[in-house]
Amino acid sequence: MGFDYGRFELYEVGSDDEDDFDEEEGLMASDSEGVEEDEEIKEKEKGLPAVMRCFDRAKIFVKAGDGGNGVVAFRREKFVPLGGPSGGDGGRGGNIYVEVDRAMNSLLPFRKSLHFRAGRGSHGQGQQKNGAKGEDVVVKVPPGTVVREASGDVLFELLHPGQRALLLPGGRGGRGNASFKSGMNKVPKIAENGEEGPEMWLELELKLVADVGIVGAPNAGKSTFLSVISAAQPAIANYPFTTLLPNLGVVSFDYDATMVVADLPGLLEGAHRGFGLGHEFLRHSERCSVLPEYEFDAVRLELEMFSPELAEKPYIVAYNKMDLPEASENWPSFKEVLQARGIEPFCMSAVTRNGTQEMELVWHDSADTLGPTSRRRRSADSVE
Numbered sequence: 001m002g003f004d005y006g007r008f009e010l011y012e013v014g015s016d017d018e019d020d021f022d023e024e025e026g027l028m029a030s031d032s033e034g035v036e037e038d039e040e041i042k043e044k045e046k047g048l049p050a051v052m053r054c055f056d057r058a059k060i061f062v063k064a065g066d067g068g069n070g071v072v073a074f075r076r077e078k079f080v081p082l083g084g085p086s087g088g089d090g091g092r093g094g095n096i097y098v099e100v101d102r103a104m105n106s107l108l109p110f111r112k113s114l115h116f117r118a119g120r121g122s123h124g125q126g127q128q129k130n131g132a133k134g135e136d137v138v139v140k141v142p143p144g145t146v147v148r149e150a151s152g153d154v155l156f157e158l159l160h161p162g163q164r165a166l167l168l169p170g171g172r173g174g175r176g177n178a179s180f181k182s183g184m185n186k187v188p189k190i191a192e193n194g195e196e197g198p199e200m201w202l203e204l205e206l207k208l209v210a211d212v213g214i215v216g217a218p219n220a221g222k223s224t225f226l227s228v229i230s231a232a233q234p235a236i237a238n239y240p241f242t243t244l245l246p247n248l249g250v251v252s253f254d255y256d257a258t259m260v261v262a263d264l265p266g267l268l269e270g271a272h273r274g275f276g277l278g279h280e281f282l283r284h285s286e287r288c289s290v291l292p293e294y295e296f297d298a299v300r301l302e303l304e305m306f307s308p309e310l311a312e313k314p315y316i317v318a319y320n321k322m323d324l325p326e327a328s329e330n331w332p333s334f335k336e337v338l339q340a341r342g343i344e345p346f347c348m349s350a351v352t353r354n355g356t357q358e359m360e361l362v363w364h365d366s367a368d369t370l371g372p373t374s375r376r377r378r379s380a381d382s383v384e
């Protein structure tokens with residue numbers, strides 16, 4: 001994907017405009033226009049560290065279908081000038097559902113399409129024909145999505161793939177005059193209009209339910225590592241900032257124990273904006289002579305600047321790319337420096353899978369120290 005993504009502050013509540021929607025749809029097809037918009041969002045996001053993007057938000061408008069109108073009609077038969085009432089009922093409007101789609105991992109699609117309208121019920125017809133039900137609309141969201149009303153009240157938390165909830169029921173269809181008939185000779189000329197489908201604005205928030213996050217410098221091999229220890233298949237490429245959206249993977253240990261791991265965007269995103277050690281770091285890495293402990297400090301600092309609370313979480317240091325000569329040469333001194341600071345680093349090669357299993361086991365054994373959620377979530381569920 002050629003664009004950054006971010007926090008979605010899209011439209012004011014109440015800007016419910018059909019034309020808007022079509023335009024937005026159009027954007028999806030034509031990339032060139034989309035790019036401009038992305039630039040704008042990027043601009044707004046300056047200084048937002050990558051980790052913040054794990055929490056993804058979107059605002060959407062949903063409207064259930066209106067009910068179809070009931071109809072006034074009379075039977076017409078030869079020699080019967082005024083037959084009985086025969087107007088059918090209107091069909092019910094379509095419902096709006098929200099459903100978890102395991103293939104999604106962000107709320108990004110809602111940037112392009114934020115209005116969801118279910119179909120209108122058809123009107124009733126003569127000969128007591130009832131109108132057809134309006135088409136339902138299913139809003140697909142990624143696992144871990146919290147749905148809130150505009151007031152902030154939580155409506156649903158959607159965790160499990162396939163989980164589906166009814167957001168708004170369609171409006172009732174109006175009764176046709178046939179159903180108002182009360183006696184043989186009464187010929188009511190009344191019929192109801194369909195009920196309007198309810199509508200509302202909703203806020204979606206995607207919360208990653210991960211036990212462990214892989215943080216590190218851009219291009220360090222985080223996505224590669226995730227792909228080795230889980231079934232996840234994140235994009236891997238030999239340039240920094242390949243990962244713009246967090247990838248989730250499930251690491252399975254023996255007997256039923258699992259851990260959800262998030263591969264996060266390269267943490268030194270601030271680096272190219274020149275704060276913290278970043279600028280310096282990039283200059284070094286251009287020359288490819290960056291000291292591993294320097295990189296480690298830069299990542300730690302970046303994490304601290306983003307969230308001191310996050311930085312206080314227990315962590316395990318993995319030194320990757322050991323298959324490369326320059327990496328294995330640097331390893332002893334890196335290890336020494338860190339040990340002197342009371343940290344025991346591990347080394348591995350994600351590509352050759354040397355040491356990756358050991359890393360998994362360390363995680364497994366540290367489940368208690370890695371945070372209270374790890375054990376609780378084990379074998380739990382949702383993301384895979």
Ligand SMILES: Nc1nc2c(ncn2[C@@H]2O[C@H](COP(=O)(O)OP(=O)(O)OP(=O)(O)O)[C@@H](O)[C@H]2O)c(=O)[nH]1
Pocket residue numbers: 216217218219220221222223224225235236237238239240241242243244264265266267320321322323324348349350351352
């Ligand atoms: N030699 C070697 N190359 C590796 C190893 N792990 C990853 N790579 C390569 O390093 C490059 C970056 O790997 P990614 O997994 O995309 O790195 P990342 O940390 O996710 O990068 P960003 O998402 O851009 O921050 C790719 O070309 C990988 O093939 C390793 O253990 N040894």
Ligand SMILES: [Mg+2]
Pocket residue numbers: 222223224235236242243263264265266
């Ligand atoms: Mg990556």
